[in-house]
Amino acid sequence: MKDLLPNRFIILLSLLTLIYWQASAQFEHIINKTHAERYTVIRQFIGLHLNTADTIESFKSIQKLREVAIKAKDEDLILESDLLLMLQKSQIRKESPRTLIHGIREVIKKGEDANNLQIQIRARMLLRHLYWYQTKNYELAFEQYLKIYPLLKKTTGKEFPEKAYTLTQIGEAYYFFADFRNAVRFCREALTVEVIEDHRGVHNTAMNTIGLCFVKQGRLDSADVYFERILANVGINDYAVWKGIAQGGLGLTNYLRGNYDKAMPLLKSNVDQALIIGDPDQAAKSLTLMSDIYFRTNRISMAAETMVRARESVRRSGLLKPLEQLYQIFGKVYATQGNLLLTNAYLDSANHIKDQLANEFNSIQMLRATEKAQLQSHRAALERVAAEKQIKTLERNILLILMVLLIVVLFYFYKTHYYKVREKQRIINDQLIKAEQELTFSTLQLEEFRRSISEKNLLVEELSARYGINVSEETRQELQKSTILTDEQWEYFRGLFEKIHSGYLHRLREKLPGLTPAETRFMALAKLNLTYKEMASTLGISVQSVRVIRHRIRKKLNIPEEADLNTVVETI
Known part of the structure; x- marks a missing residue:
């Protein structure tokens, strides 16, 4: 039993690997390919998995595609699977428009972030389809066209095979709203785009729309040119379809000219082809014209027979437009038969349908105009909000700039003040340093002066003691004279003294204003702690x-004899 479990696990793992390998192999040839290279395969994938009512299987198929894309790190294919999922939600799961719009916008945002043009265009076309057919918001649908067109200008038919088809779709939308000038413009641009073999019929669609626009404008010859071009452009596979459409267009222009002989075979051919391909719309239109031709050419029985066939085709098509003209023909035919009751009934019905169609068209036009006005109002509101936001942003920026300028100015003044203070402090410091240096120098000079006096006095005393009478009086007097301060030396001494003992002599004069010069000098020398002998030698007295x-x-200061004079000297 224990041996069976690993074997079962291996078998299960092998099956899962095989299933995944088959899924990978299914998409291997489209991995890391361009949109144009895998276009046909993606179309086949859509036809196989999205044109089905099986929601679960279609979802699984898309998930397999996404898993393969993620494993291969194929960002374009991952976006493709996101878009296919939104297509599946729209066509099969029938989710709410609001949910779909939100999801499609997310795919568009991813396409914009990845700079993927084809995803952006196709997602916006899906969004356009949602607005047009589900919400009936035609203006928002046209807004998508306006956003798609600049993207189309950036790509080519080779890079984006749906380019011609997309341009034709835009042209048909303008035709629906009777904007024939723009309809012709976009369809003509579609004709300049190179198409692949599968899209050859797109050019025929564009030419048919242009032809119908010219019919509406009364330019029948120009319309014939494009219908004839369709006949020249048909191929083997689509020959019957487009030949019938082109012949129907040519039959219409000849009918409008009154060339009934030319119009009749063309219209008959269109009806035959329409019935073969199961297109009751074309059959109804051409049968209506044929019944009118029969009536105008006085073939009443043929008109009656044909108008009945036309009414059956109208019933199958569900269109109202052919009924307007068809009921007029019914009225005319019954009038020739003398049935006035039915004549009036059909003519009234024709007028009613005419009014109904006119009202519907006017309602649609009014709806679009209202939507356009609302959209413009919404845009104006958004622009107003954006402008207000811009103004607020501008005000905020101006405030920030002013704050920055204020900070810069304050910083400038602060730096200026700082440098001024620092410069002032530097000058003060320099002055202090200089004053300290001068004070030190003056102190040294004064000390040198005091020392010199002491040394000279000692020298005189030594000479007198050593040689006694042998030292001549003249020599002793010369030595003593060298210690006596002259007036010039006193001024120099006084300058040094004031630097060291700043304000001392000034305070002395204030306290003892009656001091003599000799007494002032005594007080200065006492401040230097000179002895009486040194003072006597310096002053040149005994x-x-x-x-x-x-x-x-002492008397002037009222100092008793026992008091110390040096204490008084130090306190001044």
Whole structure:
């Protein structure tokens, strides 16, 4: 039993691998290919898996495609699977328009982010289809066309095989709203686009729309040119279809000219082809024209027979437009038969249908005009909001700029003030350094001066002590004279003294205004702690004279004899 479990697991894994390999092999030839290279395969995929009522199987097929794309890192194919899923939700699951619109817009956004033109165009075409046929919002549908067209200009028919078809669709939309000038414009541009073999009929559609536009404008010869071009462009596979359509167009132009002999065989051929391919719309239109021709050519019985066939085709087609003309023919035929009751009934019905069609067309035109006005109003509101937002943004930017400028100005003034303060501080510091240097220098000079006086006094004393009487009085006097301050030396000494003891002499004069120059010099020398001998030598007087000066100063300061004069000197 234990041995069977691994075997079953291996078998199951092998089956899953085989299934996945088959899914991968199914899409292997379209992986990392361009849209044009895998266009036919994607069309076949859509025809096989999306034109079915089996929601689950179609969803699984799309998921398989997505898984293969993710494994192969094929971003374009991943977007393709996203778009196919929205197509499946629209055609098979019939989800709500609101949900579909949201989902399709997400696919468009992904296409824009990936700069994938073909996804953007096809997703917008699906959104256009949703607006046109489900929500009946024609203006939003036209808005999609306006966004699609610039994208189409960036690609070619080889790169995007649906280009001619898309342009033709735009032209037909303008034809529906009787904007024949734009209808012709877009259809003519479609004719300039190269198409693949499968899309050859797109050119015929464009030429048929142009021809019908010219018919509406009364330009019958120009219409014939394009109907004839369709006949020249038909191929083996689509010959019967487009030959019948072109002959129906040519039959219409000849009918409008009154060339009934030419119109009749062309219209008959169109009816035959329409019945073969099961197109009751064309049959109804041509049979109506034929019945009118029969009536106009006085073949009443043929007119009556043909108008009955026409009414059956109208019934099968569900169109109202042919009934307007057909009921007029019924009225005319019954009038010739003398049946006035039926004549009036059909003519009234014809007028009623005419009014109904006119009202419907006018309603559609009015609806589009209203939608356009609403859209313009919405755009105006959005523009107004955007403008207000822009103004607010501008105001915010201006405020930010002003704030930045204010910060810059404040920073400038701050830096200027900072540099000024720093410069001022630097000057003060330089001045302080200079003052300190000068003070140091002055202190040294004054100390050198005091030391010099002391040394000279010691020298005189040494000489006197050593040689006694041998030292001549003249030599002693010369040595003493070298220590005496001259007036010039005193001024220099005073300058040094003021630098060291700033304001001392000024305070001394304020406290003792009556001091003599000798007493002032005494006080200065006392401040330097010179002895009486050094003072006497410096002042050129005797020691006794120094004591006399000190005594006079004591009296002026009222200092008793036992008090220390040096204390007073230091306090000044």
